[in-house]
Amino acid sequence: MTIGSAGEHTWRYRLWQHLRETYGGPFRIVGPREALYDKATDSADSYEYADPDFPRAHLAGWGEGWHHLTPLIADAVRVHKPDVLLVSLGLIDLGFYTDAEQTAENVRLFVAEARRSSPRVAIALLPVIPNVRAETDPPFAAQVIRFNELLAKTVADLDEPRSPLLLTSPPASYDIHHDTYDGTHPNANGEHKIAGAFADSLYEAWDLGERYGAETD
Template sequence: MHRTPHSSPYLRVMPVLGLMAALLLLGLTPAPRATAAPAADPVRVMPLGDSITGSPGCWRAVLWNRLVDSGHKDIDFVGTLPPQGCGQAHDGDNEGHGGELVTNVADRDLLPGRLAATRPDIVVMHFGTNDVWSNIAPDRILAAYTELVAQMRASNPDMRILVAQLIPMNPSSCAACAQRVADFNATIPGWARATGTDRSPVTVVDQWTGFSTATDTYDGVHPNASGDDKIAARWFPALAAALDAGVPQDPGDPGDPGEDPAACTARFRAVSSWQGGYQGEVTVTNTSASAISGWTATVLPADGARLTQLWNGSLTTAADGTATVRNAPWNGALAPGASATFGFVASVPATAGAPAATVTCTGKAPAG
């Protein structure tokens, strides 16, 4: 059968070979094929704790969806345990083992294997409820915390660690538990200040204030839907700030100039209060070794308070009351150790307690 020239594979290849030979004779080489830049790895977040975190721990689903809705899409919740439902799509991997005591996890060295299997960048830890129920001394629980932090840093020297002041507990079978939780929570901020480092900060997230065992749990211990919403709302600003800071770059890959985060801290104080409101103040301090060109703070007021006025910054408020405050043009640049302060007025429900707020901040390095 007669074949046309187009049906011969040799005739299809020869023009290409001839062109390449001509290019080589002229001292030219074909340009390499462009390749797409590798996608950045997602930030890996480990929810760590006991049944409040993992059985089913539906605050994780609420938190996941809120992070995604706010633009944090390149994240990966990790853990050796699978999701347990919760009625909404989310990344349900977690490390919330029902019934576990943090002291047992430390004593039996259970965490290193879990870290090796999941390689988190950030740990979100609500752990110690069973220890408090078992009347274990706060100092021993904190010693377990310290051991776990050391294991986290052995896994990842740049680990960022969010530690909760535990939600209240008031089960019918433990009359003393309510006070024990309050006593233990009071020790956590001092421990965190002593344990945190510039490279691996420890951030305390107040899950206790404004949480009611009567309305936010179904048994005096475990959160119901209302409790899940409150827990997620408290984690969100601290975790969002850690995500905004980004995963530390590999050596030789410093990232885009001017976009590297710089360390800063935020401190809240109540200036004055009255029926139905109060005046608050937040001080942002540059705790890094270099200057920053701007900062962003988040303020989550306790007990349903809402910021209604703000000065020395620009304000954006989310539906749940979380306020995002960015520096004004005149107070964003801070030398190492320098501070800037913004003030606000908040309205509060009639049932609110003393003024309180969870505050965090991130800094922006100047363009190189």
């Protein structure tokens, strides 16, 4: 949902556009990766962004979650020196790798590892948005609900003034039948709504930018 596929804009792009128009100072998007996922090659080896001028640095991976990125976050923060991490993870973990409790433990480790490299890093976390599987798999749907509860508790437990944690509000109007192209991955509408969820929370909690305007192309 974050890395995006060849030919897409991604919600990262939508948020970048928004901040360019509303944030009062200079900013950079940083990270060790740049590629999109290419469905034709089944690998993250495409650079065919819908807008080739987008500064495309990130630390996202197709099929990767807390389980995969927690071991990478300390080095990424140390090398690229982000002030704010925007994190949307968990769906793939709950679907294939870890239950809600184990996933929440990985969140705690992720935060600890990020702070090990930057004790003042701020982290905004998006709750898991249930996908189409949750409509037909009640145990999976229950795990999503449970993880989001644990995520809220984890944010409350680990928040501290010098390294604030922010639980963003999920996009209230998000509809997987309207805002995704396959029941999971966002289309243009979904990209705007995820970007808006981050943008509104950043503005409300930390006075960064302004409220998000556009939700659709």
